[in-house]
Amino acid sequence: MDIQTVTDREFGENSYIVSGDGALYVIDPGIDYDAVNDAVKRTGLPVKYVFLTHGHYDHTFSVRNFKGTQVYAHSAEKPLLEDASKNLSAFTGKPFSIEGINYYDGQNHTIDDIEITHTPGHTAGCVVIRIKDSLFSGDTLFYDTVGRTDLPGGDPEALKRSLLLFDKFDKNLKVYPGHGAPFILGDAYKINFYLRRNRT
Numbered sequence: 001m002d003i004q005t006v007t008d009r010e011f012g013e014n015s016y017i018v019s020g021d022g023a024l025y026v027i028d029p030g031i032d033y034d035a036v037n038d039a040v041k042r043t044g045l046p047v048k049y050v051f052l053t054h055g056h057y058d059h060t061f062s063v064r065n066f067k068g069t070q071v072y073a074h075s076a077e078k079p080l081l082e083d084a085s086k087n088l089s090a091f092t093g094k095p096f097s098i099e100g101i102n103y104y105d106g107q108n109h110t111i112d113d114i115e116i117t118h119t120p121g122h123t124a125g126c127v128v129i130r131i132k133d134s135l136f137s138g139d140t141l142f143y144d145t146v147g148r149t150d151l152p153g154g155d156p157e158a159l160k161r162s163l164l165l166f167d168k169f170d171k172n173l174k175v176y177p178g179h180g181a182p183f184i185l186g187d188a189y190k191i192n193f194y195l196r197r198n199r200t
């Protein structure tokens, strides 16, 4: 599996272009569509699905450029994706809402052999996405901290419960967060206050 990362300069948001076994997925197409598109082209593959870890504008800005591609998000994120104030794009001078998403429900969802886990907290419809031995954690989990819960849809108590769900994952998984560098899940358990607090 090959993973390309496009990090936008302004917000530090990571878009991931994931290819393997003849399939190509884009996770969180953010602000810099040209760079995402260049990464897509390098694979020589058509984009099979776009996955959204959540609906904040810095993770979804370029969804509009993937017309005709199936875009997946959790149904709990619908109110945020469709509201420019809640997805925060209203505060950037370029407000947008996103329609035409394929919404799935529930705690766990599988598409192809991709395992999606609902992890509300940063927003109501946050998910983490496991593809083989990689886990795309969006703004739910970073190496040494977690996503903020003071924005629309944020809920600190829900985030605490969601963090417990990481216990089920193989600690050797490589985690690709929505901001910052990738890390091994087990390493975060050693130093991340929020993961450690849940275990005591």
Ligand SMILES: [Zn+2]
Binding pocket: 054, 056, 122, 139, 147
């Ligand atoms: Zn966010």
